[in-house]
Amino acid sequence: MIDISDVSLTLGGSLILDHVGLTLPKGGVTALVGPNGAGKSSLLSLIARLRPLQTGRITVDGLPVDTTPTRQLAKVMAILRQDPGVASRLRVAELVGFGRFPHNGGRLTAEDRRIVAETLEQFDLTGLASRFIDTLSGGQRQRALVAMTFCQGTDYILLDEPLNNLDMFHARELMRTLRVMADGHGKTVLVVLHDINHAAAYADRIVAMKDGRIAASGETAAIIRPDILEAVFGFPMRVETLAGRLTVLHHA
Amino acid sequence: MAEAVTFPEAGRANRGLALTGAAALLACAAYMTVGLRGDLALVLELRVTRLTAMVVVGVAVAVSTVVFQTVCANRIVTPSIMGLDALYVFCQTALVFLLSGFGFAGIDPRLQFFGNFFVMTGLALALFLPMLGRRLDLGLLLLTGVVLGVLFRSLSVLLARLIDPNAFAVLQGAVFASFSRTRPDLLLVAGLIAAAGTVVVWRMRHVLDVIALGQDAATGLGVAWRRTAAWLLVLVAALVAAATALVGPMAFLGLLVASLADRIAGTGRHAVLLPTAALVGVVVLVGGQTLLQHGLGGEGTLGIVVEFVGGVVFLSMLFAGARR
Numbered sequence: 001m002i003d004i005s006d007v008s009l010t011l012g013g014s015l016i017l018d019h020v021g022l023t024l025p026k027g028g029v030t031a032l033v034g035p036n037g038a039g040k041s042s043l044l045s046l047i048a049r050l051r052p053l054q055t056g057r058i059t060v061d062g063l064p065v066d067t068t069p070t071r072q073l074a075k076v077m078a079i080l081r082q083d084p085g086v087a088s089r090l091r092v093a094e095l096v097g098f099g100r101f102p103h104n105g106g107r108l109t110a111e112d113r114r115i116v117a118e119t120l121e122q123f124d125l126t127g128l129a130s131r132f133i134d135t136l137s138g139g140q141r142q143r144a145l146v147a148m149t150f151c152q153g154t155d156y157i158l159l160d161e162p163l164n165n166l167d168m169f170h171a172r173e174l175m176r177t178l179r180v181m182a183d184g185h186g187k188t189v190l191v192v193l194h195d196i197n198h199a200a201a202y203a204d205r206i207v208a209m210k211d212g213r214i215a216a217s218g219e220t221a222a223i224i225r226p227d228i229l230e231a232v233f234g235f236p237m238r239v240e241t242l243a244g245r246l247t248v249l250h251h252a
Numbered sequence: 253m254a255e256a257v258t259f260p261e262a263g264r265a266n267r268g269l270a271l272t273g274a275a276a277l278l279a280c281a282a283y284m285t286v287g288l289r290g291d292l293a294l295v296l297e298l299r300v301t302r303l304t305a306m307v308v309v310g311v312a313v314a315v316s317t318v319v320f321q322t323v324c325a326n327r328i329v330t331p332s333i334m335g336l337d338a339l340y341v342f343c344q345t346a347l348v349f350l351l352s353g354f355g356f357a358g359i360d361p362r363l364q365f366f367g368n369f370f371v372m373t374g375l376a377l378a379l380f381l382p383m384l385g386r387r388l389d390l391g392l393l394l395l396t397g398v399v400l401g402v403l404f405r406s407l408s409v410l411l412a413r414l415i416d417p418n419a420f421a422v423l424q425g426a427v428f429a430s431f432s433r434t435r436p437d438l439l440l441v442a443g444l445i446a447a448a449g450t451v452v453v454w455r456m457r458h459v460l461d462v463i464a465l466g467q468d469a470a471t472g473l474g475v476a477w478r479r480t481a482a483w484l485l486v487l488v489a490a491l492v493a494a495a496t497a498l499v500g501p502m503a504f505l506g507l508l509v510a511s512l513a514d515r516i517a518g519t520g521r522h523a524v525l526l527p528t529a530a531l532v533g534v535v536v537l538v539g540g541q542t543l544l545q546h547g548l549g550g551e552g553t554l555g556i557v558v559e560f561v562g563g564v565v566f567l568s569m570l571f572a573g574a575r576r
């Protein structure tokens with residue numbers, strides 16, 4: 001369970017998060033949506049203790065994120081930030097292998113190597129394993145970063161816009177992987193998405209943020225409604241059921 | 253095939269490391285043997301002392317620069333931006349000013365060494381330990397170091413104007429790095445400090461790899477970034493202070509060595525980067541000294557030459573960076 005209560009955040013004198021309270025049960029895929037600047041990334045970095053908590057309380061799996069040793073949290077929760085640059089000169093397999101750091105302190109065991117190899121395969125990176133990160137395309141790099149996050153093998157996975165730069169095939173693959181993680185391995189996934197139809201198709205729950213507040217939160221079918229979407233994103237859009245799936249027609 | 257993935261421990265990097273090791277051995281052998289004349293025992297003893305000093309300084313400066321660059325996430329900074337060498341120069345200038353040239357020359361070298369070492373590490377502790385408690389920004393602290401460095405430098409220049417010419421010559425001797433007045437007892441102390449620091453850094457090589465990924469990624473992977481970074485910076489300062497107190501300041505040596513090592517190692521892994529840098533440090537100092545002494549006939553000017561070459565490398569890196 002991820003439990004957020006009464007969390008506010010002030011940066012540079014302006015209120016970025018305004019008394020946010022949210023409880024996510026263990027298991028399942030939750031999509032975090034909302035316009036640019038709504039505070040999605042800020043909330044995620046507070047949950048992932050990348051930013052100090054100013055007020056309120058956040059626990060992940062019962063562990064308060066501000067007082068639990070960071071190494072212990074790293075075995076419970078993994079985070080992929082929105083645009084993490086990799087300054088270090090590393091090969092793809094090495095980068096993905098860093099996901100095992102919380103478990104092995106940097107010395108890859110045979111088991112770690114197996115997990116890394118599997119993860120590379122899972123993200124279609126095996127052929128790129130010995131390439132340097134700075135020689136990859138944007139989408140390939142993004143996949144390597146997602147793979148590293150998964151390699152951490154945590155029960156809780158936080159992903160900030162993981163679909164950035166991905167082509168349709170790999171975006172779909174990633175969303176399906178998230179489903180497998182939740183359904184087959186009992187993982188709890190919190191993922192920031194901008195494509196509302198990805199959220200509609202793959203998420204169990206949707207949390208919509210606007211202006212630093214939770215604007216709506218609930219089962220996917222309860223959030224994918226024209227009135228709620230218009231209130232969050234600020235323009236009217238149609239919602240249709242196509243081939244049995246809720247689909248938002250937001251292009252018109 | 254999932255099992256077929258190889259883990260590139262970077263064959264090129266290992267080759268680079270091996271070649272650098274060979275070059276370092278060669279440089280040491282050349283330094284010890286070229287142009288032996290006169291009382292063999294005496295000459296050899298003198299050379300062993302200087303060689304050891306160069307190895308100690310080369311390794312300390314190389315290791316501290318690599319670690320500093322990793323923590324700062326910047327490949328063109330050197331620990332000298334913390335203002336330590338400026339503080340060293342200021343201390344020497346102030347001492348010469350207060351005690352005159354004779355008085356300065358009369359200070360017990362041991363007192364001098366430990367005084368300098370503790371003043372420099374003290375400054376670093378004062379700068380970086382506040383990082384632990386309060387949530388201070390690393391960039392801000394480094395900026396404080398830069399400002400203090402400028403202040404010390406200006407004060408040194410001011411004081412140097414008031415010093416009489418004879419005393420000024422004494423001061424010049426003290427503020428340019430030189431390996432010719434190294435004392436064995438102090439060399440032992442500096443060597444122990446450098447060895448201890450290097451061992452600690454080596455044991456943290458995997459953590460350094462993670463720190464190189466940046467503060468957020470490192471935190472996500474369970475490294476207490478703030479605490480680790482603060483202690484690493486204090487360690488860097490201790491290494492720099494030991495080297496500087498032993499032979500004098502060498503601001504650009506670290507930059508030269510680290511950028512060469514970066515190129516030779518071709519990987520961000522500290523398990524390769526650190527030993528490569530240390531060996532490059534030895535090659536530059538020992539090789540440079542051998543060339544100067546026997547090839548070019550000069551002596552005792554190595555510090556200046558290294559500073560010049562290092563400065564040129566720094567500028568070229570700046571311009572290369574600006575063009576990109």
Ligand SMILES: Nc1ncnc2c1ncn2[C@@H]1O[C@H](COP(=O)(O)OP(=O)(O)OP(=O)(O)O)[C@@H](O)[C@H]1O
Binds near residue numbers: 012034037038039043
């Ligand atoms: N360091 C900072 N200082 C001041 N304001 C900040 C800072 N960081 C973020 N903000 C502001 O906080 C607000 C929320 O930012 P955040 O990155 O959380 O938005 P987001 O919902 O992730 O947006 P996007 O969809 O564009 O990624 C924005 O208005 C942003 O400008």
Ligand SMILES: [Mg+2]
Binds near residue numbers: 041042082160
């Ligand atoms: Mg964001």
